[in-house]
Amino acid sequence: MGLADIQAAIAVAEVAAERAAGSVQLIAVSKVQPAERVLDVLNAGWRLFGENYVQEAAGKWPDWRGAFPDVAVHMIGPLQTNKAKQAVELFEAIHTLDRPSLATKLAGLAQARGTSPELFIQVNIGSEPQKAGVLPEGADEFIASCRGMDLPVVGLMCIPPEGETSMPHFTALGEIAARNGLSGLSMGMSGDFEAAIAAGATHVRVGSAIFGARAYA
Structure with a gap:
């Protein structure tokens, strides 16, 4: 598959779910992808990307923003508190606000x-002990707490x-x-984004189906 195939599949899923065309934003997950693959997608005109690691994003996106000033990059991986300052300078949105x-x-x-x-609160929707995120039963209280701090919470995220x-x-x-x-729903990845769109996703996160398999060091 590739970018055009995923775009087409999203368009079909929007129609099937009786959603407006273009109501779902595709986040192209570029973590641990070779630079040439990401540049191919940038040169094809795509402008919304997702990264999991602050250090990796810091090493490539500032330069690429010079050539592609209209690009937006979202943080979709766990965020350490000590990396928060760097993250707010790098990303247009953070999808992993998960703790007080x-x-x-x-x-x-x-x-x-x-x-x-913009901020999405990560909900540990399956209440898995090994996973980050606010537990579903604590989500309402955490959302209210974040709003009390004037944080721009626009939606929720889950895996x-x-x-x-x-x-x-x-x-x-x-x-x-x-x-x-909350209107934002960041959910759905390569294997289940059609189901996510049917359930109301506003953002789907797709990586290897666009770029090819990742080559972890």
């Missing part, structure tokens, strides 16, 4: 800078448990978002 200490740090940075990336049907988890995330008046 990070919220407090981001609020302080937002106050100092007078601006903040359903591996090996389970994604749809019930996507539906549950949508219900939490709806009752808290």
